[in-house]
Amino acid sequence: xxxxxxxxxxxxxxxxxxxxxxxxxxxxxxxxxxxxxxxxxxxxxxxxxxxxxxxxxxxxxxxxxxxxxxxxxxxxxxxxxxxxxxxxxxxxxxx
Amino acid sequence: xxxxxxxxxxxxxxxxxxxxxxxxxxxxxxxxxxxxxxxxxxxxxxxxxxxxxxxxxxxxxxxxxxxxxxxxxxxxxxxxxxxxxxxxxxxxxxxxxxxxxxxxxxxxxxxxxxxxxxxxxxxxxxxxxxxxxxxxxxxxxxxxxxxxxxxxxxxxxxxxxxxxxxxxxxxxxxxxxxxxxxxxxxxxxxxxxxxxxxxxxxxxxxxxxxxxxxxxxxxxxxxxxxxxxxxxxxxxxxxxxxxxxxxxxxxxxxxxxxxxxxxxxxxxxxxxxxxxxxxxxxxxxxxxxxxxxxxxxxxxxxxxxxxxxxxxxxxxxxxxxxxxxxxxxxxxxxxxxxxxxxxxxxxxxxxxxxxxxxxxxxxxxxxxxxxxxxxxxxxxxxxxxxxxxxxxxxxxxxxxxxxxxxxxxxxxxxxxxxxxxxxxxxxxxxxxxxxxxxxxxxxxxxxxxxxxxxxxxxxxxxxxxxxxxxxxxxxxxxxxxxxxxxxxxxxx
Numbered sequence: 001x002x003x004x005x006x007x008x009x010x011x012x013x014x015x016x017x018x019x020x021x022x023x024x025x026x027x028x029x030x031x032x033x034x035x036x037x038x039x040x041x042x043x044x045x046x047x048x049x050x051x052x053x054x055x056x057x058x059x060x061x062x063x064x065x066x067x068x069x070x071x072x073x074x075x076x077x078x079x080x081x082x083x084x085x086x087x088x089x090x091x092x093x094x095x
Numbered sequence: 096x097x098x099x100x101x102x103x104x105x106x107x108x109x110x111x112x113x114x115x116x117x118x119x120x121x122x123x124x125x126x127x128x129x130x131x132x133x134x135x136x137x138x139x140x141x142x143x144x145x146x147x148x149x150x151x152x153x154x155x156x157x158x159x160x161x162x163x164x165x166x167x168x169x170x171x172x173x174x175x176x177x178x179x180x181x182x183x184x185x186x187x188x189x190x191x192x193x194x195x196x197x198x199x200x201x202x203x204x205x206x207x208x209x210x211x212x213x214x215x216x217x218x219x220x221x222x223x224x225x226x227x228x229x230x231x232x233x234x235x236x237x238x239x240x241x242x243x244x245x246x247x248x249x250x251x252x253x254x255x256x257x258x259x260x261x262x263x264x265x266x267x268x269x270x271x272x273x274x275x276x277x278x279x280x281x282x283x284x285x286x287x288x289x290x291x292x293x294x295x296x297x298x299x300x301x302x303x304x305x306x307x308x309x310x311x312x313x314x315x316x317x318x319x320x321x322x323x324x325x326x327x328x329x330x331x332x333x334x335x336x337x338x339x340x341x342x343x344x345x346x347x348x349x350x351x352x353x354x355x356x357x358x359x360x361x362x363x364x365x366x367x368x369x370x371x372x373x374x375x376x377x378x379x380x381x382x383x384x385x386x387x388x389x390x391x392x393x394x395x396x397x398x399x400x401x402x403x404x405x406x407x408x409x410x411x412x413x414x415x416x417x418x419x420x421x422x423x424x425x426x427x428x429x430x431x432x433x434x435x436x437x438x439x440x441x442x443x444x445x446x447x448x449x450x451x452x453x454x455x456x457x458x459x460x461x462x463x464x465x466x467x468x469x470x471x472x473x474x475x476x477x478x479x480x481x482x483x484x485x486x487x488x489x490x491x492x493x494x495x496x497x498x499x500x501x502x503x504x505x506x507x508x509x510x511x512x513x514x515x516x517x518x519x520x521x522x523x524x525x526x527x528x529x530x531x532x533x534x535x536x537x538x539x540x541x542x543x544x545x546x547x548x549x550x551x552x553x554x555x556x557x558x559x560x561x562x563x564x565x566x567x568x569x570x571x572x573x574x575x576x577x578x579x580x581x582x583x584x585x586x587x
Contacts, residue, residue: 007461011457027454033516034516038408042474044399044477051476055307055531058337078196081425091433091436
């Protein structure tokens with residue numbers, strides 16, 4: 001499983017990070033270095049071992065499905081780069 | 096005359112209650128100390144005016160007999176914690192100018208107990224690094240130096256926190272630890288750092304790196320101060336769904352408990368290639384000290400130790416790639432204008448995130464992508480369970496585990512490393528505790544031949560921080576370590 005320039009382009013697209021064409025090969029080399037190192041994990045027999053996603057062992061707590069917070073438009077928009085009439089402003093997505 | 100900056104938190108608290116010093120006097124001394132040592136770049140924002148206001152309130156509460164646990168104690172806050180009304184950036188350009196309208200639970204707990212906020216402390220960008228060199232504000236510097244005056248890294252990611260506490264520009268500081276980010280810098284700077292059990296301190300309001308591993312904890316110059324701060328900052332929080340509703344032990348009592356009859360495990364797998372021989376010596380001293388204090392040492396095996404780092408470097412970037420998806424140039428922080436939404440996202444993130452953060456987001460994106468999820472992410476989570484099982488087995492026979500905190504002492508700023516994997520090795524002794532969710536403490540244990548501090552690490556069962564404080568105090572007493580670095584504020 002080796003990462004090439006095409007794979008880097010695909011990952012960068014998924015991660016929404018612009019990567020210049022000249023950087024792609026360098027990034028491929030770095031990622032391959034890291035991935036070949038993590039391949040050590042294949043030495044470990046993990047047959048019948050359940051993945052551990054949470055160390056707490058608790059299930060997530062439940063609560064009543066009621067509104068507990070709200071009416072904070074000013075707080076929500078306090079750090080927005082561009083806002084208009086109480087809304088977020090983004091580049092046009094629909095022609 | 097004792098320098099006011101040399102008082103520990105427990106001592107300062109006693110002096111405040113006795114009226115020997117005032118909170119305003121103490122805060123002023125620390126503000127001056129931070130200005131005096133500004134060259135260490137451990138603060139990214141000093142909130143002097145706010146500190147003096149909080150200190151005046153503390154003096155009033157002390158006078159009325161309404162003092163909290165940390166009343167009047169000056170505290171520095173890692174820039175990863177959201178502080179209402181004060182810039183909180185995770186030391187990333189993508190969050191430049193971000194001023195939260197809310198306060199993290201941990202810092203709110205500290206202020207409720209009377210703590211005085213001095214300012215925000217430098218760290219690696221989004222806590223990703225082990226030398227504080229990925230910060231958008233430039234590296235923080237370790238107050239300890241070798242004889243030739245070379246600038247050394249304070250460790251990371253909580254490098255500013257460790258540096259400030261060691262340099263006497265903060266009496267206490269908050270940190271976060273995802274793979275060693277409290278314990279490794281504590282060891283590099285000769286201070287005490289605790290990574291609590293996962294779930295002990297609320298993650299609410301802390302800028303997320305890897306949510307199943309992140310845990311906040313205290314930095315201090317001695318073990319008893321650390322216990323006091325931990326008592327104040329921890330606690331169940333319904334706003335964090337992984338917060339544990341488990342009562343905290345009496346940590347101040349634990350500090351005086353000793354280790355008589357305690358069984359301490361020494362894991363054979365923590366002897367690694369390339370370890371500084373002086374680290375091996377300090378580790379041996381630690382074993383001798385605990386034995387002399389009445390503990391029984393037991394050889395143990397944690398067979399999957401060597402797989403902890405590679406598992407971590409799948410799990411942590413995977414979670415980071417997901418957590419950092421929120422930095423999109425729409426809701427907060429930086430935006431690079433572009434004609435289309437997709438282009439705006441991609442340019443904003445390329446300019447806003449530093450190189451190490453981009454690298455980790457890309458690894459994380461790759462290991463979570465279709466076709467690789469099972470081979471990498473699920474495999475790493477299976478290995479994570481085996482690592483946890485190793486500890487569970489060990490803790491059937493021992494009460495705590497003693498290891499070195501780091502494989503070496505602090506290294507020079509700007510050390511060139513071609514291979515990112517070499518940098519990851521800093522965390523070789525600390526990462527397993529994060530994967531297993533265990534509490535771990537770094538305690539300064541001595542110095543190497545260059546006059547730099549070396550630390551030991553103690554690990555215990557989940558929710559048994561008391562054992563760490565008991566054994567940590569024994570190590571501190573026996574080591575007789577004097578935390579007096581070259582580039583510190585004050586001093587007589």
